[in-house]
Amino acid sequence: MxxxxxxxxxxxxxxxxxxxxxxxxxxxxxxxxxxxxxxxxxxxxxxxxxxxxxxxxxxxxxxxxxxxxxxxxxxxxxxxxxxxxxxxxxxxxxxxxxxxxxxxxxETIRLDATSLGQGLYKKLGFREEYEVIRFTGGRRSGGRRSGDPAADDPTPGTLEIGNIRRIFKGDVMMDEIVRLDEEATATFRRSFINSFAKTNNIPFYCSITDGAVTGYAGCREGIIAIQIGPLATSVPESGYRLLDQIASQFPEKPMFIDIPSNNTAALHWAAANAFTEQRRFVRMYRGFKIHDSPELIWASSGPEKG
Missing domain, CATH: 3.40.630.30 (Gcn5-related N-acetyltransferase (GNAT))
Incomplete structure (x- = not known):
């Protein structure tokens, strides 16, 4: 038939x-x-x-x-x-x-378009913002190439690792983390950020400098690779330390990280750790344009990433 x-x-x-x-x-x-x-x-x-x-x-x-x-x-x-x-x-x-x-x-609709979908989204009224580059890599040798001395992952109940702290559900630092995320993304994403702290088997971290949160980092386990992100920081050194900390937890697994193309510090980390470019997305918007801060976004992530 x-x-x-x-x-x-x-x-x-x-x-x-x-x-x-x-x-x-x-x-x-x-x-x-x-x-x-x-x-x-x-x-x-x-x-x-x-x-x-x-x-x-x-x-x-x-x-x-x-x-x-x-x-x-x-x-x-x-x-x-x-x-x-x-x-x-x-x-x-x-x-x-x-x-x-x-x-x-x-008022504002955003998406990350692949090369196949970009033409369709333009016809539907979406405009280009900036590129996001997906890198793939993984640690096989066990050495940190950015020179960061961050320690191993803490067990539940151990709060401090230098200035890196693992976050669990109900942590008192969550309000500061949400504020930093809003500063970076120009979006109030408490529900999304909270979802990371609820997952005890996958680590979620923040960095603390002089008692204040200067960065946070999460990740998710996908069917192909660990997806690093979201990660935002107001201090470049915190970005390096957080990325090293996440990567050190999965020494034998492939990883993905999506980095805004104008975040040169995060791109430097990816290059120094032998990550290679896989593909590019174009971040697009429809309606009112918001002004996020991609220079603070070291690993971009939306609710769908995995």
Whole structure:
């Protein structure tokens, strides 16, 4: 029997649920992405009514997720099954996400576009901001090349490692970490930042100088690599120490790190530690342009990264 292919007029879009995880896994594997079930579940937890699945003939064919932080939102995980690409389904599901955000009164929508998606997003009113470069690497020799003397990971209950401190749920430093994140990203992301401190098996750190938080760093374990980030710091030395601390926890695993192209200090760390460029994204926005500080962002991360 000859296979028929849906066009955009036959597509319906519904809310994503945990029952969609097998399809989500299929899309991630097909695209060669890094997300795990935990990343999809995080997206559904952060914005339960803003994660969508497109269907053709009652079969899932595409996804997208949104995450709202007050008046700023991110669109992510725009994935279309290979067998139905080129039929306008990606455009349809992104337009659905935009309409959802417009109905909520969101003033700024942001996303990281791959080279394949950039043209579509421009047609939908998105404008370019700056590049984010993904590097891949991993420590195999066990030596720190940036010369930082940071110690090994503390066990729960051990608070200080020089000026690096592991953060757990309810830590008194969390308010300062959230303020620093807002300074760097121009976005109030408490719900997202808190999600890192809740995951005890994956470390989340802050750096402290003269009693004040000068940086923080998290990471997530993906199906291909450890994704470093988010990481922001107001003091370059804290950036080096935090990156060394995260990398030292996974000496035998590959790692990804997404660095804004104009953060020369973070790029220096990546080069010094033998990370190589994998690909580039273009950060884009629609609506009101916010003014974040990419020079403070050493490892960019959104709720979908893994």
């Amino acid at each position: 000859e296979e028929t292919h849906p066009d955009s007029s036959s597509i319906t879009i519904r809310q994503m649920t945990p029952d969609d995880l097998p399809f989500c896994r299929h899309l991630v594997k097909e695209a060669g992405w890094n997300q795990t079930d935990a990343d999809w579940l995080r997206a559904m937890d952060l914005e339960p009514t803003g994660c969508f699945v497109a269907e053709a003939n009652q079969q899932p064919v595409a996804t997208t997720t949104v995450c709202c932080f007050e008046n700023i939102a991110w669109i992510a995980m725009v994935l279309v099954d290979k067998k139905v690409r080129g039929r306008g389904i990606g455009k349809l599901i992104v337009e659905h996400a935009i309409a959802y955000l417009d109905a909520k009164g969101i």
